[in-house]
Amino acid sequence: MQNRKAKKHNNSTPEKIENIRIVPLGGLGEIGKNMTLFECREDKFIVDCGLSFPDSEMFGVDLVIPDFSYVIENKDSIKGIVITHGHEDHIGSLPYLLREVNFPIYATPLTKGLIENKLSEHSLENSVTINVIKPGDRIQFGCMTVVPIHVNHSIPDAVGFAIESPAGTVITTGDFKIDYTPPQGETTDLATFAEYGKKGVLAFMADSTNAERLGFSASEKTVANSLRPLFERASKKRIVIATFASNIYRLQTILDLAVQYKRKVAVSGRSMVKNIQMALELGYLNVPEGVIIEAEMVNKYQPEQIVLITTGSQGEPLSALARMAGGTHRQFAIGSGDFIIISATPIPGNEKMVTKVVNGLMKLGAEVIYESMYDVHVSGHAAQEELKLMLNLVKPKYFIPIHGEFKHLKKHSMLAQGAGIDEKNIVIAELGGVITVNKNEIKVDQSVTAGQIFVDGLGVGDVGSVVLRDRRHLSQDGLVVVVFTVDRASGEVLSGPDIVSRGFVYVKESEQLIGEARQKARSVLEKYKDYEYKDWMVIKSKIREQVSHVLYQRTKRSPMVLPIVMEI
Secondary structure: OHHHHHHHHHOOOOOOOOOEEEEEEEOEOEOOOOEEEEEEOOEEEEEOOOOEOOOOOOOOOOEEEEOOHHHHHOHHHEEEEEOOOOOHHHHOOHHHHHOOOOOOEEEOHHHHHHHHHHHHHOOOOOOOOEEEOOOOOOEEEOOEEEEEEEOEOOOOOOEEEEEEEOOEEEEEOOOOEOOOOOOOOOOOOHHHHHHHHHHOEEEEEEEOOOOOOOOOOOOOHHHHHHHHHHHHHOOOOEEEEEOOOOOHHHHHHHHHHHHHOOOEEEEEOHHHHHHHHHHHHHOOOOOOOOOEOOHHHHHHOOHHHEEEEEOOOOOOOOOHHHHHHOOOOOOOOOOOOEEEEEOOOOOOOOHHHHHHHHHHHHHOOOEEEEOOOOOOOOOOOOOHHHHHHHHHHHOEEEEEEEOEOHHHHHHHHHHHHHOOOOHHHEOOOOOOEEEEEOOOOEEEEEEOOOOEEEEEOOEEOOOOHHHHHHHHHHHHHOEEEEEEEEOOOOOOEEEEEEEEEEOOOOHHHOHHHHHHHHHHHHHHHHHOOOOOOOOHHHHHHHHHHHHHHHHHHHHOOOOEEEEEEEEO
16 A cells, blocks of 8 residues: 555656746836736736937937847737837827737726827827726736726826736836826825735736935825916916926926916927827826917917916927927927926936026026926825835735846845835846846846847938947047049049048147148058059058048047048
8 A cells, every 4th residue: 555655756746837038128228118028838918118319329210119139039929019108208109019910908098098109109109009998907918818907197197007926026126206296186096906816926027216315105196286386486487397398297287277277278388289189089198178278379378377388398409398498489489478387307418408508598588497406296105104105014925126227226126125025026127138027036037138229310220339339439539531533544543632631620720730731641641552453442541540640640640530432
C-alpha cells in the first residue's frame, strides 16, 4: 500500500505557474509619451498611446512619439487599445500608430470625443472603431479582462484599470489624484481599489508625477477661489486666460465666472475651439445660451465685457497666446487694457518658452498673472499622502512606479517601501524592459525595441540622432560652404573656390579669415591638379579638413564645412 501511495504521489503533475508580461514603451524615465503593452499567454493589449513635446536640444522637432516597432511586429495578437483619459500625453500618438495598424479603441465618452477630434485632423476618423466604456465594464482581451475604475484628474472621465489575468490582478492608475470635492462627478473610487486590495493584487502600477510633492494635491475647486479675486481686479480690462485645451474642469470654472461677472466669452486656438464645441455637445460643459460669442465679435464689446480663452499656456511658438505676445495674431492685439492669466504649470523644459511669452505680453503693456505668482493652477496628479493612501488600499505584492522621470520613480519606490512593500518586490523599469510577473517573482528578463521617434512637419522618423547632431552643430557654430566649378571633361578648375558663410562670421567683416580659408582650399586643388584621375570625394574631404583647421585656429570655433563641386 505504501508503494501504491508513493507511486500516485510521483505521478502528480506540478501546478502550472502563469505569467503576465508588462512591456513599457513610453512614460518611464520621462514625462509624457505614455504607452504600455500587456501580454498573457498569446493575448496582448495596449494601455494609452501618448506623445511628449521636444526639449530644447531637439532642434526643429514638433512632437516625440513612442517607437512602435514591437507593436507592429505583434499586431496580429494585439486585441485593442484602452485609454485612461484624453490628455495629449495619453492619446496624442494614436494617429501615428493607426496609420500603420488598425486596432479597436476603448475609451470613456469624453475621451472618445477628444480622440475623434485628433483623428479627424489626420483624416482617420472613419477608419477606426472607438468603443465607449464606463467604470465597472468588463472588456475581454482573450484570457485577460480589463475593468475601468473611476479616478479624479484634471479632466473628466479619467479611469484606471484592473487587469484580471490567470497570473493574478494587475492594477494601473493612469494619471490620478484624490479630490474630495471634484468640480463634476464623483471622487476617486477608493472603495473599488480597496476591494481589489482585499481580494489580492499581484502588481500595482501607479502615477509618480508628483511623488516628490508633500501632502495632498489641492482640489480643482480652489482655482475658482483664486480666479474670482482676479476677475474683480480686472474690472475695466479685457481678461485673457490661457490654459490647456483639454482641461474641461478649468474651462467650466472660467465659463461660470464669466457668467457671474456678466462677460461674454470668445475662444482662440483651433484645438480649444474644437474641444469646447465637443464638450458642449456631450454635456461636459454647461453655459447659458449667448455667453460664448464668435472671435470676430470681440471688438463690438467693451474690454470689461470680454473673457478670451486661448491656447498657449506652455509658450508654444505657434499658439494663439505666443502670436499675441509677438504682435502677429490676426484678430487680437494686446495692450495696456488686457489682464492676462496663464492658468497652467510649465511642463519641464518649457519654462523658457513660457517666460518669453510672459515678457512679450508685459512689453506690450498687459498685466500678466502666472502660476508662480497666484494659485491659478492646481495639479491633476497625486502627491505623497495620496500615493501612500492608494498603496495601503491596494496592498499589492509587487509595485512598479510609472509616469515620471527616474527621480520620481525612485521617490515613489521609497514611499512604497515605507508602506510595507519589500524592496525586492519593487521594480523601477526602463523603456523596452519586459517585466515578467507571477505569484512567485517579478523580474525584467528581456528587452524589446523601444525609444522615441521624432515628428518634424509631415516627416515621422526621418529625423534621427545624426540629423539632430547636425542641427545642434549648425546652431552652435554655423555653416561654411566651399564652392568651386570644374570642367567635366578635363577636370580643370574653372572658377572658385568661393566661400559662403551662414551663422559663422559676417563675410564682409572677416575678409582676411575668408581669404585664408579660400587659399587653403585652392592649395588642395593645386595639389591634385595634375592627377589624371581625380577622386572628388577624397578632394572634398581634404578641403573640409584644411578649411576646418584654419577656421578653428583663427576662431576656436568649428563650423560645419560643406565643399560643393559643380561640373560643367
